[in-house]
Amino acid sequence: MKNHMPVMLLCAAVVALQLAFTLSGVGYYLTQLTMAAWYSLVVLGLCMLMGYAGQISLGHAAFFAIGGYTSALLTTINLMPFENSGPVAVGRTVGLVLHMVDPYGRQLLYINPWLALAVAVAVSALVALVIGTPVLKLRGHYLAMATLGFGVIIFHVILGTRGLGEADGISSVPPFVLFPGVTISGSRSVRVLNYYIAWAAVVGALLLLLNLVDSRIGRALRAIHGNEEAASAMGVDTARLKLTMFVVSAVMAAVGGACLTHFNGGIGPSEAGVMKSVRYVAIVAVGGMSNLWGALLFGVLLNFLSLRGYFGLYDDAVFGAILAAVMMFAPRGFLTVRLPGGIGKFLGRRGGRGPS
Amino acid sequence: MALLEVRSLERSFGGLRAVGGVSFDAAEGLITAVIGPNGAGKTTLFNCITGTIHPDRGAVSFNGASVFRLPPHRIAARGISRTYQNLKLFTGMSVLENVMVGRHARSRSGTLAGMLRLPGARREERAVREESMRCLELLGIAHLAGADAVSLSFGQQRSVEFARALACGPKLLLLDEPAAGLNIHETAAVARLIQSIRGRGVTVLLVEHDMSLVMDISDHIVVLSNGQVIAQGGPRAIQKNPDVVRVYLGDDHA
Numbered sequence: 001m002k003n004h005m006p007v008m009l010l011c012a013a014v015v016a017l018q019l020a021f022t023l024s025g026v027g028y029y030l031t032q033l034t035m036a037a038w039y040s041l042v043v044l045g046l047c048m049l050m051g052y053a054g055q056i057s058l059g060h061a062a063f064f065a066i067g068g069y070t071s072a073l074l075t076t077i078n079l080m081p082f083e084n085s086g087p088v089a090v091g092r093t094v095g096l097v098l099h100m101v102d103p104y105g106r107q108l109l110y111i112n113p114w115l116a117l118a119v120a121v122a123v124s125a126l127v128a129l130v131i132g133t134p135v136l137k138l139r140g141h142y143l144a145m146a147t148l149g150f151g152v153i154i155f156h157v158i159l160g161t162r163g164l165g166e167a168d169g170i171s172s173v174p175p176f177v178l179f180p181g182v183t184i185s186g187s188r189s190v191r192v193l194n195y196y197i198a199w200a201a202v203v204g205a206l207l208l209l210l211n212l213v214d215s216r217i218g219r220a221l222r223a224i225h226g227n228e229e230a231a232s233a234m235g236v237d238t239a240r241l242k243l244t245m246f247v248v249s250a251v252m253a254a255v256g257g258a259c260l261t262h263f264n265g266g267i268g269p270s271e272a273g274v275m276k277s278v279r280y281v282a283i284v285a286v287g288g289m290s291n292l293w294g295a296l297l298f299g300v301l302l303n304f305l306s307l308r309g310y311f312g313l314y315d316d317a318v319f320g321a322i323l324a325a326v327m328m329f330a331p332r333g334f335l336t337v338r339l340p341g342g343i344g345k346f347l348g349r350r351g352g353r354g355p356s
Numbered sequence: 357m358a359l360l361e362v363r364s365l366e367r368s369f370g371g372l373r374a375v376g377g378v379s380f381d382a383a384e385g386l387i388t389a390v391i392g393p394n395g396a397g398k399t400t401l402f403n404c405i406t407g408t409i410h411p412d413r414g415a416v417s418f419n420g421a422s423v424f425r426l427p428p429h430r431i432a433a434r435g436i437s438r439t440y441q442n443l444k445l446f447t448g449m450s451v452l453e454n455v456m457v458g459r460h461a462r463s464r465s466g467t468l469a470g471m472l473r474l475p476g477a478r479r480e481e482r483a484v485r486e487e488s489m490r491c492l493e494l495l496g497i498a499h500l501a502g503a504d505a506v507s508l509s510f511g512q513q514r515s516v517e518f519a520r521a522l523a524c525g526p527k528l529l530l531l532d533e534p535a536a537g538l539n540i541h542e543t544a545a546v547a548r549l550i551q552s553i554r555g556r557g558v559t560v561l562l563v564e565h566d567m568s569l570v571m572d573i574s575d576h577i578v579v580l581s582n583g584q585v586i587a588q589g590g591p592r593a594i595q596k597n598p599d600v601v602r603v604y605l606g607d608d609h610a
Contacts, residue, residue, distance in 0.1 A: 208471040208472070209471070211470060211471050211472070211473050212467065212470045212471045214470075215465065215469070215470025215471070215473075215477060215481070216460065216463055216465045216470060216477070216480070216481065216484070217465070217466065217467050217470045218470065219449075219453060219456060219457055219460075220457060220460055222446065222448065222449055222453075223446045223449065223454075223457040223460075225446075225447075225448070226445070226446030226447040226448055226449055227444045227445065227446050227447065229408060229428075229444060230440065230444040230445070230446065231446070231457065232408075232427070232428040232429045232432075233406055233408065233428050233429075233432055233437075233438055234429075234432055234437075234457050234458050234460050234461065234520065234524065235429045235432035235433050235460040235461025235462075235524065236429055236457070236460050237427075237429045238429070244467050248467065
């Protein structure tokens with residue numbers, strides 16, 4: 001990165017928010033900001049897919065859910081009955097199977113969340129590959145409808161599968177010990193720590209994507225946006241790049257889903273719902289499509305307000321209305337609408353180089 | 357064996373046979389021109405060679421291997437590059453970035469390398485930038501490197517397309533009406549440029565309406581009419597060919 005300034009400012013803002021909330025006695029706001037941060041991983045990946053690869057997905061909540069459910073399912077299987085079997089014993093010695101005592105005093109043996117996360121990433125990447133290969137040949141509303149259909153299918157599969165808890169979802173998901181002393185958990189004692197874990201993940205993901213935008217691949221993506229025919233005549237494999245971005249965005253959504261599931265201690269089918277997918281698309285659109293900073297800003301702001309309950313019963317309606325309003329009044333996002341003092345220009349500077 | 361060999365190439369759109377069994381060679385190191393009246397099938401022929409559209413039948417071999425029906429990016433990777441009659445620059449990108457995309461097929465850093473800014477990717481990126489700047493210098497537009505490509509004048513945009521097409525170091529360069537919309541001086545500059553490109557060992561295949569340009573610089577001329585080759589040969593032979601004169605000027609002059 002040639003220009004570290006915006007990322008440094010983001011880090012400063014993260015610290016400032018934590019201090020402000022903690023010192024003013026509303027430390028519990030950090031919980032929603034932590035959740036909003038994990039959701040931001042979906043938003044950032046989707047921004048890359050929509051804004052740079054130019055492909056819409058109305059099914060990204062499905063990838064979030066695939067990540068969350070895979071992680072939840074694997075870490076809630078109690079391996080105690082198989083304690084003395086070979087694989088479990090070996091798993092324990094190499095640290096892939098962990099031991100814990102639950103609040104009711106039961107002895108639990110469960111799969112290390114790191115391993116579960118790796119499986120979640122692999123599953124989401126595989127599903128993205130299998131779905132993306134045929135579906136990304138479609139364009140415009142056909143692609144939107146196909147991804148919407150995929151999302152609906154995943155939602156109903158989850159809702160109808162007993163092993164995934166049907167409408168109840170999966171609960172009692174154990175905390176995720178990243179390193180000794182650094183644990184993803186919703187417990188109050190680690191609230192501030194978890195806020196920083198989530199934001200470190202967001203900053204990391206943002207850096208990776210900003211680097212990507214500035215790389216050979218990012219340039220090729222912008223070229224596809226600028227003129228697809230000429231891009232392929234210059235040697236850009238347009239189909240493959242779109243698929244790659246689909247997989248990258250799916251993996252980011254899955255990581256967000258898995259981590260938030262450990263934070264919340266569970267996951268329910270609403271995470272896979274169509275309105276969740278619409279929400280992610282609305283956030284990317286309002287941030288200006290090919291503007292990672294805009295997507296992050298609006299993603300955190302809107303998710304925070306939503307999680308705090310400011311939209312009440314109209315939660316989904318608010319996001320639907322935002323999407324409609326953006327399309328009608330500011331199809332290039334609100335950050336390109338003239339803001340005083342060049343705020344929009346500043347925000348759009350690094351991520352916003354994509355074509356209109 | 358010629359660098360590019362086109363055999364019995366056919367492509368129809370509905371009932372219209374845009375290219376109806378075209379055969380010709382483009383010999384290595386020479387400038388071959390394809391001429392013909394509007395609608396003769398010249399641009400369709402170009403699009404079939406570069407893979408932008410699929411030919412129905414026939415054969416295209418390049419450098420001894422078939423490129424028939426390969427996707428465009430693979431044909432580009434083999435060393436065929438092109439410019440467009442109606443400029444197709446990448447909107448929203450600078451002149452230098454446009455040219456750097458031209459180098460895509462000659463570089464390989466992938467998604468992960470780009471995300472992590474691995475040393476290899478950064479080194480390659482520097483090399484791509486330098487090579488692209490050299491192409492801009494060759495075209496005399498290095499001072500425009502940072503400009504928004506589509507904000508330039510028509511002639512300058514054409515130069516950017518040339519630089520982009522040259523950036524991948526092609527063996528064969530396809531130029532679709534490089535002098536269209538240019539004045540006499542600019543056309544003369546294009547003629548010098550094409551000759552200097554040939555001087556660097558690049559084979560040129562050219563579609564052009566400007567007859568004086570074609571007759572001045574071409575080594576070999578292929579005349580298309582209604583999707584068929586009606587004549588081919590050197591500039592002098594073509595100028596005297598009665599079929600060619602008839603196609604261009606009507607029966608009275610033949």
